[in-house]
Amino acid sequence: MTARAIRPPARWLALGVVAAMAGAIALELVREARYPRDTVAEAVLYFPPGRAVTRLALSYDALLADVYWIRALQHFGSTRLKKDLGEKTYALLDPLLTITTTLDPQFNVAYRFGAIFLSEAPPGGPGRPDQAIALLQRGLEAKPGHWRYMQDIGFVYYWWLGDYRKAAEWFNRGADQPGAPWWMRSLAANTLAQGGDRRASRALWQSLAQTPDNDWLQRDARRRLQQLDALDAIDELNARVRRYREAGGGQPFTWEALVRAGLLRETPQDPTGTPYELGPYSGEVTVSPESSLTPMPTEPPRIAPQP
Amino acid sequence: MTGTIGRIAVNVFRESVRDKVLYNLVAFAVLMIGASVLIGQLSAGQEVKIIKDLGLASMSVFGLFMAVFIGIGLVAKEVERRSIYALLAKPITRTELLLGKYAGLVLTLVVNLAIMTAAFYAVLAWMNWQASEGLRKSWEAPALDPALLKAIWLVLVQLMIVTAVALLFSTFSSPMLSAALTFGLYVVGHFNADLRNFESVVSSRAVAWVARGLYYLLPNFAPLDVKAQVVHGTPVPLGYLALTTGYALLYIAALLTLAAWIFSRRDFK
Numbered sequence: 001m002t003a004r005a006i007r008p009p010a011r012w013l014a015l016g017v018v019a020a021m022a023g024a025i026a027l028e029l030v031r032e033a034r035y036p037r038d039t040v041a042e043a044v045l046y047f048p049p050g051r052a053v054t055r056l057a058l059s060y061d062a063l064l065a066d067v068y069w070i071r072a073l074q075h076f077g078s079t080r081l082k083k084d085l086g087e088k089t090y091a092l093l094d095p096l097l098t099i100t101t102t103l104d105p106q107f108n109v110a111y112r113f114g115a116i117f118l119s120e121a122p123p124g125g126p127g128r129p130d131q132a133i134a135l136l137q138r139g140l141e142a143k144p145g146h147w148r149y150m151q152d153i154g155f156v157y158y159w160w161l162g163d164y165r166k167a168a169e170w171f172n173r174g175a176d177q178p179g180a181p182w183w184m185r186s187l188a189a190n191t192l193a194q195g196g197d198r199r200a201s202r203a204l205w206q207s208l209a210q211t212p213d214n215d216w217l218q219r220d221a222r223r224r225l226q227q228l229d230a231l232d233a234i235d236e237l238n239a240r241v242r243r244y245r246e247a248g249g250g251q252p253f254t255w256e257a258l259v260r261a262g263l264l265r266e267t268p269q270d271p272t273g274t275p276y277e278l279g280p281y282s283g284e285v286t287v288s289p290e291s292s293l294t295p296m297p298t299e300p301p302r303i304a305p306q307p
Numbered sequence: 308m309t310g311t312i313g314r315i316a317v318n319v320f321r322e323s324v325r326d327k328v329l330y331n332l333v334a335f336a337v338l339m340i341g342a343s344v345l346i347g348q349l350s351a352g353q354e355v356k357i358i359k360d361l362g363l364a365s366m367s368v369f370g371l372f373m374a375v376f377i378g379i380g381l382v383a384k385e386v387e388r389r390s391i392y393a394l395l396a397k398p399i400t401r402t403e404l405l406l407g408k409y410a411g412l413v414l415t416l417v418v419n420l421a422i423m424t425a426a427f428y429a430v431l432a433w434m435n436w437q438a439s440e441g442l443r444k445s446w447e448a449p450a451l452d453p454a455l456l457k458a459i460w461l462v463l464v465q466l467m468i469v470t471a472v473a474l475l476f477s478t479f480s481s482p483m484l485s486a487a488l489t490f491g492l493y494v495v496g497h498f499n500a501d502l503r504n505f506e507s508v509v510s511s512r513a514v515a516w517v518a519r520g521l522y523y524l525l526p527n528f529a530p531l532d533v534k535a536q537v538v539h540g541t542p543v544p545l546g547y548l549a550l551t552t553g554y555a556l557l558y559i560a561a562l563l564t565l566a567a568w569i570f571s572r573r574d575f576k
Binding site for chain 1: 353356367494532534538
């Protein structure tokens with residue numbers, strides 16, 4: 001028998017490869033369905049937070065930092081999309097960001113975005129401004145004198161903790177750094193004078209919207225400004241609903257009632273073009289759950305007026 | 308002597324091409340192009356940073372595998388195929404043979420890295436062209452930053468040391484053991500900054516001195532890694548490049564001299 005005669009036909013070999021691969025994939029699917037594993041928890045287990053991480057990474061620490069950055073983004077995004085509120089714990093966000101910034105201490109965006117993610121109130125985020133501040137302070141250890149991190153720390157104190165004295169302190173500290181813009185000083189002054197006032201909040205977000213650091217930061221700041229515009233509009237709409245009731249119209253169940261009464265020209269829409277909702281029983285105006293502005297922020301408490 | 312070394316080097320390069328070693332370039336190109344398309348969706352505006360990190364790390368990894376796996380076979384293959392007898396019967400010295408083999412692998416690595424660098428810059432040019440003016444302003448360093456060449460140069464220098472280490476081990480040990488020892492030394496070379504400060508963790512002065520001695524004896528790869536600095540736009544002075552390159556060239560000279568000494572005494576009967 002010649003060697004050619006005993007060689008199996010190529011199509012049988014190809015079929016064998018396809019069959020074996022299909023079988024392997026089928027078994028993998030069955031295993032995933034029967035014994036699901038928490039993939040993100042596994043991802044964290046690859047490396048414990050700490051300096052040892054950089055040693056284990058040899059000279060590939062920057063690339064590993066990118067991998068952990070993407071994991072942090074995926075964890076934040078996927079947790080945010082979960083329907084079950086009990087699952088929205090964001091428990092791995094801080095460890096993932098810590099690993100990212102330990103691997104690459106110069107990873108500017110990981111500090112800045114990370115702080116935004118960490119301080120975002122539930123259910124949109126873990127509501128951990130303390131961790132956000134700690135992250136930014138680690139950024140300052142890596143880049144001492146980086147006024148943007150100081151601005152961000154001041155911002156967390158202002159917006160999420162309502163501690164205007166601390167916020168102003170950080171804005172002032174940022175203003176003292178070489179290259180800091182002139183408006184940092186007025187930001188500090190405004191914060192002390194009108195903390196919690198919507199105008200002061202708007203000035204704060206406008207300063208972030210002008211940041212050239214990143215498109216994403218600018219987009220987020222613009223969205224926050226739209227939310228503030230929506231809050232202004234809601235105040236105005238609530239006033240018109242009250243006027244309707246005081247004029248003897250009773251509880252308006254729909255916007256049409258206010259349009260017919262001449263209090264509105266048309267169904268009011270938020271800055272994204274989604275109609276506002278009018279609570280049929282409470283009469284309270286809110287942003288629609290369908291709007292991209294949802295969830296709306298809880299405004300920080302207003303500073304007590306000076307006597 | 309230079310002519311003989313050059314001819315051997317060219318032959319090693321041709322053999323690498325015949326062995327389809329440069330096929331790794333296809334993998335590199337696919338990786339870079341695939342990543343540049345996918346990363347944009349995942350990285351929240353960090354695609355250029357990630358592509359730079361990925362490109363530089365890939366050059367280093369692909370080069371490392373080439374340096375180790377070809378390096379350990381340079382001498383071993385000739386011995387295994389018994390072609391070493393024919394080679395040594397020719398009017399060339401063992402040192403010339405060894406240096407020629409080394410130069411040939413370095414030439415392969417240079418060509419490989421040069422093509423990878425061209426592909427790397429092509430992908431970055433495409434990303435630069437696609438980005439808006441605002442996005443470009445937000446980058447810590449421009450996409451087509453010439454400073455990336457500094458990191459690539461030090462990757463090459465690092466690979467030249469690894470090749471010399473692999474060649475040294477291959478003069479007296481089996482290919483498998485040579486590969487294990489070379490990889491081991493590569494890892495140790497990234498950790499050996501710890502040896503320098505060993506006295507802060509041990510009380511014995513003798514142990515501390517041995518550790519300090521090992522620090523100077525073992526290759527120090529950590530200073531040859533400036534990938535992260537370059538990607539973040541941190542300046543890498545030319546003086547630094549000159550010093551690290553000088554260190555590497557002298558270290559390579561020591562390794563090759565040792566390899567030539569061992570090889571010249573090896574009995575192939």
